[in-house]
Amino acid sequence: IAVDSNDKVHISYYDATNEDLKYATNKSGIWQVEAVDSEGDVGRYTSIAVDSNNKVHISYYANGDLKYATNKDGSWDIKTVDSG
Numbered sequence: 001i002a003v004d005s006n007d008k009v010h011i012s013y014y015d016a017t018n019e020d021l022k023y024a025t026n027k028s029g030i031w032q033v034e035a036v037d038s039e040g041d042v043g044r045y046t047s048i049a050v051d052s053n054n055k056v057h058i059s060y061y062a063n064g065d066l067k068y069a070t071n072k073d074g075s076w077d078i079k080t081v082d083s084g
Contacts, residue, residue, distance in 0.1 A: 004054040012036070012058045014043040021046060021060050021069070036069050036076050037062060 002010045008027040015022045015035075021043030024033045037043065042062035049057045055072040064084035069076050 002048045002050040002056075004050045005052070006054065008054075010048055010050055010056055012043075012046040012048040012056075012060070014046060014060075019043070021058070021062070023048075023056065023058065025056075027054075037067070037078055039063075042067070 004010065004027070006027070008025060010027070011024045013022050013024070018038065019041040020038040021036045022033055023036045024031060036058065040063045042060065044061040046058060046060040051057065055070060058069045059081070060067055060069070065080050066082040066084070067078060068081050069078045
């Protein structure tokens with residue numbers, strides 16, 4: 001869980017039912033949830049941070065790899081950091 005400079009909450013979590021990485025936020029005033037990554041069994045051991053521009057950064061385990069996702073450009077950009 002992370003809180004941005006506007007006191008809005010950002011949460012990343014593993015959806016065990018669908019085996020997806022999910023992201024939830026109340027930045028618009030109501031809670032919104034979206035799948036960030038759903039390619040296989042992804043999203044375990046997630047960690048989230050929000051930078052000084054209120055952009056979200058998430059690290060997580062995915063199919064044996066360490067991955068990184070960010071929405072700094074307006075949509076989710078996912079990269080593999082380390083292959084397992």
